[in-house]
Amino acid sequence: MGRRVIALAAAVVLALAGAVLVLLYAQGADKRALEGQQPQTVYVSEKVVPAGTTLKDAERSGLITRTQVASKAKPAGALAGITSDNSSFVARADLPPGQVVLSAAFGSERLGQKAIGVKSGMVAVSVSLEDPNRVGAFVTAGSTITIYDTYELKKLGTDEATAQYNDLSVKGTSVLLTKVSVIGIGTTSLSAPVATEQAEKDKGAAPTTSTPVQSYLVTVELTPADSVKLVHAIQHGANPQNNPAKHIYFALEGPDTTVPPNLSTDDFGYHGIVK
Incomplete structure (x- = not known):
């Protein structure tokens, strides 16, 4: 009889202890849940x-x-x-x-040579380009590229043949630089919408505007001599009121690709010599 009483009492104590533990765990879970919502x-x-x-x-x-x-x-x-x-x-x-x-x-590190990793003896130059001019999203930091420049060909002289040629506004494109390293890509502001139909202005109607286009600031690493070539190409013919220098084009070089630096073409066909 005494043993049964002791066993019953122990069972009651264990049940009460279990209930207390469950209650404490539930309170702790509620507290943790509330803390997670703070x-x-x-x-x-x-x-x-x-x-x-x-x-x-x-x-x-x-x-x-x-x-x-x-x-x-x-x-x-x-x-x-x-x-x-x-x-x-x-x-x-x-x-x-x-x-x-x-x-x-x-x-605390500000932008500058160290921040974008310009090698000793090199300079960084940035070009604002739209997607097609930079091979879509495929040109990234670390890419090796070829840079092309498109320009208007002009002949010197005052004779009639020269004048007729210059009136044609013949365009030429040539390789500007090869084996150029890209060290940074950044988003620039959207280009402003521009009027596309002068006729609509003349009629008094609201001019049609083009959709703003996202452009990207591509930063490349160059020797000082090559940087002068690129800056000149960017400045030549660029319209500060327009979008990026559309006459500058990037091409992503594949492994072991060698682009002849004297490749060029114009509206009349290739005239660069490939050796």
């Missing part, structure tokens, strides 16, 4: 944040905005605040829109 401050990129933009300027111009998310939804390393300690930090690279901003995306 709002946490993060920053979200609303627009592209160009590399080199300070945190302070990014917030001031609305490129990034402060918001709150549940604690469990906050990514590790998310930027939690902008203070005097980090407000002067700059974006290490272009930040795309629509993502939570990480603290590691900003740092």
Whole structure:
């Protein structure tokens, strides 16, 4: 009889202990769930944040905005605040829109030779290009490219034949540079819509405008001598009111590809010599 009483009492004690443990676990789970729902401050990129933009300027111009998310939804390393300690930090690279901003995306290292990795004795030159001019999305940092330049051919002279030739506005295209290294790609602003029909203006109607086109800033690494060639090609014939230098074209080189530097053509056919 005594043994049965002891066994019954032990069972009751174990049952009570189990109930207490279950209750404590449930309370802890509720607490953890509530903590996971607690709002946490993060920053979200609303627009592209160009590399080199300070945190302070990014917030001031609305490129990034402060918001709150549940604690469990906050990514590790998310930027939690902008203070005097980090407000002067700059974006290490272009930040795309629509993502939570990480603290590691900003740092004290500013743009410059070290930031984009220009080799000793070389210079970096940037060209603003649309997708076709840069081989779509296939030209990336680390690519090796050939650069072409298209221009108008002119003859010197005052005779009638020369004048007739120049009136034809003959275009030529030639290889400008080969074996060029791409060290950076960045998004630039959209080109402004431009009127396409002068006739509509003359009639008093609203001019038709073209759709803005996304362009990209492609940065290449060159010797000082080659940089002069590229800058001259970019400046020659470029219209500052228009989109990128449309007469500049990039071509992605394949492995072991050698593009003869004297290749050229014009409206009348090839005249470059390939050896």
